[in-house]
Amino acid sequence: MHETPSTSLLRRRGFLRTAGAAAALHTASSAMQRAAAQPRFLAQIADRTYAHFGQIALTTPANAGDIANLGVIIGGDAVAVVDTGGSVRVGRELAAAIRALTAKPVRYVINTHEHPDHVFGNAAFAPDAIFVGHHRLPAELAKRADFYLHSYRDALGAEAIAQIRIIPPTLLVQDEITLDLGGRRLRLTALKPAAHTDCDLTVLDETTGVLFAGDLVFLQHVPVLDGSLKGWLSALPHLAQAPARLVLPGHGENIAPWPQALGDERRYLTKLADDTRRLIAAGTPLAKAVLQIAQSERTKWRLFDDYNPRNATAAFSELEWE
Numbered sequence: 001m002h003e004t005p006s007t008s009l010l011r012r013r014g015f016l017r018t019a020g021a022a023a024a025l026h027t028a029s030s031a032m033q034r035a036a037a038q039p040r041f042l043a044q045i046a047d048r049t050y051a052h053f054g055q056i057a058l059t060t061p062a063n064a065g066d067i068a069n070l071g072v073i074i075g076g077d078a079v080a081v082v083d084t085g086g087s088v089r090v091g092r093e094l095a096a097a098i099r100a101l102t103a104k105p106v107r108y109v110i111n112t113h114e115h116p117d118h119v120f121g122n123a124a125f126a127p128d129a130i131f132v133g134h135h136r137l138p139a140e141l142a143k144r145a146d147f148y149l150h151s152y153r154d155a156l157g158a159e160a161i162a163q164i165r166i167i168p169p170t171l172l173v174q175d176e177i178t179l180d181l182g183g184r185r186l187r188l189t190a191l192k193p194a195a196h197t198d199c200d201l202t203v204l205d206e207t208t209g210v211l212f213a214g215d216l217v218f219l220q221h222v223p224v225l226d227g228s229l230k231g232w233l234s235a236l237p238h239l240a241q242a243p244a245r246l247v248l249p250g251h252g253e254n255i256a257p258w259p260q261a262l263g264d265e266r267r268y269l270t271k272l273a274d275d276t277r278r279l280i281a282a283g284t285p286l287a288k289a290v291l292q293i294a295q296s297e298r299t300k301w302r303l304f305d306d307y308n309p310r311n312a313t314a315a316f317s318e319l320e321w322e
């Protein structure tokens with residue numbers, strides 16, 4: 001079995017060797033109190049269904065890329081994981097949290113898209129799990145892997161980067177497939193148009209009505225555009241039809257009712273498109289337009305200044321020649 005955070009902390013600090021010394025015991029008990037005060041890695045969100053809520057933050061060595069939401073579904077025979085976090089450390093924490101819940105094997109690791117904060121933990125589940133993704137995910141990973149490993153070196157640290165293995169899916173979703181975990185069916189749908197990225201995939205748990213939306217749904221964290229603004233907006237009405245009760249967003253602090261959870265994101269993306277089209281029509285150059293696009297949304301989202309300029313630039317490039 002794995003060490004608990006408090007025993008591994010004690011081991012690292014050498015306290016287990018010096019147990020008995022009064023000072024060490026005192027420090028040990030306060031370390032355990034701190035560990036106990038930390039929230040559990042997995043929160044139950046429905047029957048045999050769990051979520052890990054990543055921080056709403058940029059990746060740093062301190063948070064180890066633990067910035068995306070992750071899902072766990074336990075069936076009669078096996079477990080499925082939805083995304084693995086932004087480093088092998090996060091993936092291992094997820095694996096350990098699952099082992100504390102069930103002895104059933106993790107049969108499927110489903111990656112909702114290619115972004116590092118969702119796939120860098122994959123190595124923690126290799127080689128036993130079957131990796132599942134959008135049919136375009138292998139090509140996207142191949143195209144971007146070198147860039148990601150290079151560009152995340154500063155954000156994660158060289159040691160964390162050295163552990164990462166880019167593991168593409170071998171079970172590919174062309175349109176829609178169903179996975180059976182033993183009396184528990186998951187419906188995986190590959191989005192056709194590019195939206196958040198070029199290879200977005202959703203997972204619907206038919207038993208509980210929980211939709212694992214990946215980064216097709218953002219709450220609190222400003223949406224990030226890396227696919228197509230027109231594609232994303234056009235996908236929203238279809239996405240809203242998913243027969244779900246609740247959604248786990250790719251980023252955000254909570255699950256939310258479906259499809260109402262799409263409201264904030266739809267408003268932001270619509271504003272992004274409307275402002276961009278208006279400024280292009282007025283002949284505003286890109287550098288000036290970026291400072292104005294979607295500014296009315298600024299107080300409504302976290303990390304707005306980190307991502308909105310990029311979103312505005314991407315929107316401008318996409319809509320400039322329509």
Ligand SMILES: [Zn+2]
Nearest residue numbers: 113115196215
């Ligand atoms: Zn993403």
